[in-house]
Amino acid sequence: MLKLVRIGFAIVVSLMAIPRPAMAAQYVIDPAKSELVVRLFRGGVAAAFAHNHVIRATDFSGGTSFDPEFPSATSMSVETRADSLQVDEPAVRQKYGLTEVVSDKDRKKIQATMESAEQLDVARFPKMKFQSTKVEKESDGKYIVSGELTIHGVKRSVSFPVTVSDKGEELRGQASLRFKQSDFGIKPFSIMLGAVRNEDEAILYMDVVATPRTNIDLAD
Numbered sequence: 001m002l003k004l005v006r007i008g009f010a011i012v013v014s015l016m017a018i019p020r021p022a023m024a025a026q027y028v029i030d031p032a033k034s035e036l037v038v039r040l041f042r043g044g045v046a047a048a049f050a051h052n053h054v055i056r057a058t059d060f061s062g063g064t065s066f067d068p069e070f071p072s073a074t075s076m077s078v079e080t081r082a083d084s085l086q087v088d089e090p091a092v093r094q095k096y097g098l099t100e101v102v103s104d105k106d107r108k109k110i111q112a113t114m115e116s117a118e119q120l121d122v123a124r125f126p127k128m129k130f131q132s133t134k135v136e137k138e139s140d141g142k143y144i145v146s147g148e149l150t151i152h153g154v155k156r157s158v159s160f161p162v163t164v165s166d167k168g169e170e171l172r173g174q175a176s177l178r179f180k181q182s183d184f185g186i187k188p189f190s191i192m193l194g195a196v197r198n199e200d201e202a203i204l205y206m207d208v209v210a211t212p213r214t215n216i217d218l219a220d
Contacts, residue, residue, distance in 0.1 A: 024065035024073040027171050027210035031060055035207045036080065039096065040188075041199045051102055053110065053198070054092045059084030062130075064210055066164075066171055071143060074135040076173075078208070082122040087111050119186060125153040133157075141165060145175070151184040162206075170211055177204045 036057040062078035086092075087110050088102040102110070115122045132147035138161070146159040162175040180200045181188050188198040 024067040024070070024075075025171075026063065026065055026213035028063045028213045029061060029078065029208055029210050033209035034060075035205070036060060036078075037092065037096070037205045038085075039203045039205070041201070051088070051100055051106075051110075052098055053088055054096050054098060055085050055087050055114070056089060056092050057081075057084055058086055062208075063213065064171065064173075066166070068137070068140075068164075068166065071135040071137040074132075074143075076130075076132045076135075076145065076147075078130045080128040082120055082126050082128055083115065085114065085120070085122075087114055113189060119189065120152060125151075130158075149177075149179070152186050154184040156183055170209060173206065173208045173210075175206045177206070178202070179204065 038055040040053040040055065042052050057080045060078060060080040062076065064076035065074060067073040088107050090101075093100075093102070114120055117124070127150075129150040130147055132145050134146040136144045136146075138144060141164050143162045143164060144159060145162050146157070148155050149158045150156075156179075158177060158179065160175050160177040162173050165172045178201060181198075181202055182200050188200050
C-alpha cells in the first residue's frame, strides 16, 4: 500500500513539473498605427506604358492572442473591407519607391477597374479575411504563421514568416506574403492582347501594431 502511495505521489509531482502554457495575452489591432499594402507589378512587351501599383487597405480590424513561449496558444485574425482599398496614393507610392506620377484621372480609372466585377468585384465580395491556424516559433521574435486567406470569395491556405517585437504595451508584427491573383479567381488586368498587363504575382506587405485588449474591446 505504501508503495502505491509513493508511486501516486511521484506521478503527481512529475505532472506538476510539466510546463503549462500561460494564458495568451489578448491584443487588438490599431489601424492608425498599422499598414496593409499590396504591390502589383507591370508586365508585357509594352510594360513601359503601364504602371506598377500600390494598394492600401484603409478600413480593417482584427486581433491576436500572443504567447511567445507557447506558439500553439498564439493566433491572429484580420478582416478588411474590399471597398476600402485605395490605389496609388501619392504618399504610399513614394514610400515604396515608385517615382512615376499617376494622375488623378488615371487613379480613378484604375480604382474603378479594381473594384469592378472583372477584378475584385467588391459588391459581391465585400470582405477579405485572414485567420491563422498554426503558429510555429523559429527563434526569438521569429515565427512562421500558417492560416487561411480569403480574397474574392476564395479561401486558400498560406504560410509566411513574421517578425514580432513585444514592447509590453504594444505588439508589432511585420511580414510579407507573395501570392498569385489567379489563385483567388482574379484575372490580372490586361489590354492589347497582353502587351500591357499586370503580372499575376503580387506581394502583400503587413506592418501590424496591436495593443492590449480592454473590456470595451471585449464588449464589441
